Amino acid sequence: MSQPQYLTGQREALQEFLSKYDIFLFDCDGVLWSGDHLFDGTVATLEFLRASGKRVVFVTNNSTKSRKDYCKKLEGMGIPATEEEVFGSSYSAAIYISRILPQRHPELKSKPKVFVIGESGIEQELDSENVPHIGGTDSSLRRLGINPEDYTKIAAGDPSVLDPEVGVVLTGLDFHFNYIKMCLAYHYIKRGAIFLATNIDSTLPSAGALFAGAGTMAAPLTMMLGGTEPVALGKPSQAMMDAIEGKFKFDRSRTCMVGDRANTDIKFGLEGKLGGTLGVLTGVGTKEEFTEGDTRPHFYVDRLSDLLAAKEA
Amino acid sequence: MSQPQYLTGQREALQEFLSKYDIFLFDCDGVLWSGDHLFDGTVATLEFLRASGKRVVFVTNNSTKSRKDYCKKLEGMGIPATEEEVFGSSYSAAIYISRILPQRHPELKSKPKVFVIGESGIEQELDSENVPHIGGTDSSLRRLGINPEDYTKIAAGDPSVLDPEVGVVLTGLDFHFNYIKMCLAYHYIKRGAIFLATNIDSTLPSAGALFAGAGTMAAPLTMMLGGTEPVALGKPSQAMMDAIEGKFKFDRSRTCMVGDRANTDIKFGLEGKLGGTLGVLTGVGTKEEFTEGDTRPHFYVDRLSDLLAAKEA
Numbered sequence: 001m002s003q004p005q006y007l008t009g010q011r012e013a014l015q016e017f018l019s020k021y022d023i024f025l026f027d028c029d030g031v032l033w034s035g036d037h038l039f040d041g042t043v044a045t046l047e048f049l050r051a052s053g054k055r056v057v058f059v060t061n062n063s064t065k066s067r068k069d070y071c072k073k074l075e076g077m078g079i080p081a082t083e084e085e086v087f088g089s090s091y092s093a094a095i096y097i098s099r100i101l102p103q104r105h106p107e108l109k110s111k112p113k114v115f116v117i118g119e120s121g122i123e124q125e126l127d128s129e130n131v132p133h134i135g136g137t138d139s140s141l142r143r144l145g146i147n148p149e150d151y152t153k154i155a156a157g158d159p160s161v162l163d164p165e166v167g168v169v170l171t172g173l174d175f176h177f178n179y180i181k182m183c184l185a186y187h188y189i190k191r192g193a194i195f196l197a198t199n200i201d202s203t204l205p206s207a208g209a210l211f212a213g214a215g216t217m218a219a220p221l222t223m224m225l226g227g228t229e230p231v232a233l234g235k236p237s238q239a240m241m242d243a244i245e246g247k248f249k250f251d252r253s254r255t256c257m258v259g260d261r262a263n264t265d266i267k268f269g270l271e272g273k274l275g276g277t278l279g280v281l282t283g284v285g286t287k288e289e290f291t292e293g294d295t296r297p298h299f300y301v302d303r304l305s306d307l308l309a310a311k312e313a
Numbered sequence: 314m315s316q317p318q319y320l321t322g323q324r325e326a327l328q329e330f331l332s333k334y335d336i337f338l339f340d341c342d343g344v345l346w347s348g349d350h351l352f353d354g355t356v357a358t359l360e361f362l363r364a365s366g367k368r369v370v371f372v373t374n375n376s377t378k379s380r381k382d383y384c385k386k387l388e389g390m391g392i393p394a395t396e397e398e399v400f401g402s403s404y405s406a407a408i409y410i411s412r413i414l415p416q417r418h419p420e421l422k423s424k425p426k427v428f429v430i431g432e433s434g435i436e437q438e439l440d441s442e443n444v445p446h447i448g449g450t451d452s453s454l455r456r457l458g459i460n461p462e463d464y465t466k467i468a469a470g471d472p473s474v475l476d477p478e479v480g481v482v483l484t485g486l487d488f489h490f491n492y493i494k495m496c497l498a499y500h501y502i503k504r505g506a507i508f509l510a511t512n513i514d515s516t517l518p519s520a521g522a523l524f525a526g527a528g529t530m531a532a533p534l535t536m537m538l539g540g541t542e543p544v545a546l547g548k549p550s551q552a553m554m555d556a557i558e559g560k561f562k563f564d565r566s567r568t569c570m571v572g573d574r575a576n577t578d579i580k581f582g583l584e585g586k587l588g589g590t591l592g593v594l595t596g597v598g599t600k601e602e603f604t605e606g607d608t609r610p611h612f613y614v615d616r617l618s619d620l621l622a623a624k625e626a
Contacts, residue, residue, distance in 0.1 A: 142457055144488070144489040146524070151520040151524065152520045155519070175459050177490075177491065179525060183524045210537070219536040220525060220528075220532045224515050224525060224526070
């Protein structure tokens with residue numbers, strides 16, 4: 001396995017590196033910031049890339065936020081960004097459903113109705129692609145418990161509870177996850193709906209600790225279905241790369257993925273056959289992983305802002 | 314692998330079969346009834362066994378009901394039963410926690426406090442063994458969503474949300490399952506609590522269809538924990554057999570498990586090295602499974618009431 005090239009402090013190598021790519025895909029947490037702390041030089045580095053004619057894209061598995069919401073988050077962190085520069089797993093799912101599924105499943109209506117387990121970010125992105133949906137933030141499903149009528153209606157396939165037009169179940173992070181949603185999703189899939197997930201991260205970092213990630217909404221269904229996994233549309237799934245490509249029509253050989261995790265970000269770039277992958281040491285991944293692990297980036301730097309050394313003096 | 318003996322219509326063989334056992338452990342759904350339909354001859358067969366001096370025990374994975382609740386269900390189906398004859402997975406869990414855990418984990422207090430994901434059946438059974446517990450039906454945890462304060466308090470290990478005395482997390486079927494319970498359970502386990510489940514059935518039959526079973530409350534935690542499975546205390550786990558033995562002090566060689574499912578009921582009896590296992594063909598298992606499958610009972614009959622043919626004319 002080849003050794004990644006270490007670029008920190010190597011002006012000529014940095015300049016050559018930058019000259020190879022037109023688009024940089026960025027993982028965010030661990031690369032641009034950590035938790036609530038923006039790294040020094042993040043904003044200047046992004047500005048330098050943009051000023052050099054590069055396109056930057058923020059690639060996030062956060063499914064609770066739409067691109068618009070995520071832009072606000074970026075701006076709240078002090079990072080200027082446009083909605084066009086954000087690519088989240090909810091948007092990835094919406095693109096996949098509206099543009100890719102109809103090709104792969106000609107038996108579906110061109111835009112099948114989606115039963116959503118998740119928050120408003122998913123709904124906003126489905127709306128942006130004109131994909132019809134139910135579930136999600138519907139207040140009638142935001143309740144605990146199940147009553148005898150639910151059992152009999154679901155068992156009977158009553159169209160007042162099981163919409164016959166649903167052709168896709170999409171699970172994402174849902175803080176309002178509950179028993180009835182789990183049962184409805186199961187019945188839709190058993191009736192033939194395609195099982196998708198915005199992403200299947202097992203945990204969600206918040207306040208310096210880990211909480212339940214979007215994968216915990218898919219896991220019970222996988223168990224009920226006897227092991228059937230969803231098609232996941234976030235990193236490192238290549239379905240997300242396909243969706244990014246569907247949106248930007250980029251040249252993969254001129255694209256570089258930047259991230260801190262070998263097994264998600266770097267893997268995502270390598271399996272997507274991007275021209276380059278850049279590891280940073282400000283997050284989860286270590287120098288040992290990048291240089292001795294199974295999944296190695298093409299390049300690595302101590303921190304993202306080390307790219308600024310490519311500037312002419 | 315040996316062939317099971319077919320007993321239907323064989324009076325002498327039936328009499329010999331009955332003479333071998335003092336205790337009969339019964340699975341219920343598929344053996345005594347199906348859904349809401351009590352099989353003809355169920356009551357007469359149970360009465361015949363009791364009149365012949367046999368002890369009958371109803372062994373159920375239903376964790377939402379205490380023994381008392383389950384007795385009412387049996388009586389509602391027309392089957393006379395006493396609380397002493399019922400052994401459910403919640404009671405199994407309570408026995409395991411109060412009598413077996415302290416031996417296996419001497420570092421625990423003799424009765425560690427339990428964080429419960431489940432309904433009142435679990436709480437009643439923990440109470441019956443004087444095991445302290447929190448969570449469960451606590452109304453403060455019956456809410457959807459999570460707020461910023463929850464994140465910071467959980468992350469900080471605030472004792473007002475994470476009780477330092479909790480040494481066990483017990484998951485069972487919870488119709489009020491939600492995000493906050495999932496996160497609390499995860500943090501308790503990460504802090505060292507033992508991860509138990511009343512049972513891990515993936516589905517729950519009701520109204521002729523399948524709904525989410527108790528396993529769907531454990532599956533998200535297993536995912537968050539990177540694959541750690543709970544110790545399951547329902548069939549076919551031998552922890553349940555140990556708990557039954559802890560209660561009845563029976564002679565395994567003089568005990569017979571009766572069930573319709575090869576992979577749960579029959580497996581439960583075989584792995585528990587009971588003297589006998591009897592398959593019935595009124596539920597999930599088929600003659601082919603019983604005679605050609607990997608898990609074969611010692612004996613099988615078409616239906617439970619075929620045992621009545623052992624009566625002297």
